[in-house]
Amino acid sequence: MEFLMSEANEDKTSGDFREMGLRLAQEVISFLKKKMDRVSRSESIMEPYLRYLHTYVSISGPHLGYLYSSNSLFNSGMWLLKKLKGTRCIHQLMFTDDPNLQNTFLYKLCERKTLENFRHIVLLSSPQDGYVPYHSARIELCHAASMDHSKKGRLFLQMLNNCLDQLRAPTSEHRLFLRCDVNFDTSAYGRNLNTIIGRAAHIEFLESDVFAKFIMWSFRELFC
Known part of the structure; x- marks a missing residue:
């Protein structure tokens, strides 16, 4: 198997997710064909190729954002970054990019x-990754959300159900949906700030490829 690593968003990870998605889509299309028409939206770029999409692998991705994150230290850090830098993607992850939650990027x-x-x-x-809420990476309900009967709780359930409905959508071929937990041995790091806030496990996802190789060789049909 051969893999290509995206370079479109290197050193550009603090902007709008829409812009990052557009750059990624342009990079993918430029790989598939030498020339492409100039377009303004990643959705229209990918439209002709959607039927060829095969396997989507998410490595601890915050699909449901940071609502109901239980990591108080990380939440404080995100709040501080939002105040000091005000980067667009942090606002989008924390659902503060619009006063109306239903108009936020992730909800849409x-x-x-x-x-x-x-x-x-x-x-x-x-579960050791403190940077991305466990339920958000797995696209599932968390206890805090199930006990929240406010408007925020109802809108979170709508987001969750919208995602799950896509996974249950009818398809002409059998669709396989896997939630895979990875448990890292972080004892070698000792007790430090990285292990306390859950950064060590998150970095392991980026630096270790053992778990990815295991999945690829255990479920080869997903990648062929």
Whole structure:
């Protein structure tokens, strides 16, 4: 197997997710064909190729944002970054990019039919990862949300159900949906700030490829 690593968003990870998605889509299309028409939206760029999408693998991705994050230290850090830098993607992850939650980027994204374009979906998560809420990486309900009967709780359930409905959408072929937990041995790091706030496990996802190789060789049909 051969893999290509995206370079479109290197050193550009603090902007708007829409812009990052556009750059990624342009990079993918430029790989598939030498010339492309100039367009302004990643959705229209990818439209002709949606039927070829095969397997979507998410490595601890915050699909439902940072609502109901239980990591108080990390939440404080995110709040501080939002105040000091005000980067667009942090506002989007924390649902503060619009006063109306229903107009926020992630809420709108969950309404779009995106996941159902893939034949197979694999979600990798780790309970040790304190950077991404466990339920957000797994696209599932958390206890805090189930006990929240406010408008925020209802809108979160709508987001969750919109995502799950895509996974249950009818398809002409069998769709495989996997939630895979990864448990890292972080004892070698000792007790320090990285392990306390959950950064060590999150970095392991980026630096270690053992778990990815295991999934690829255990479920080869997902990648062929």
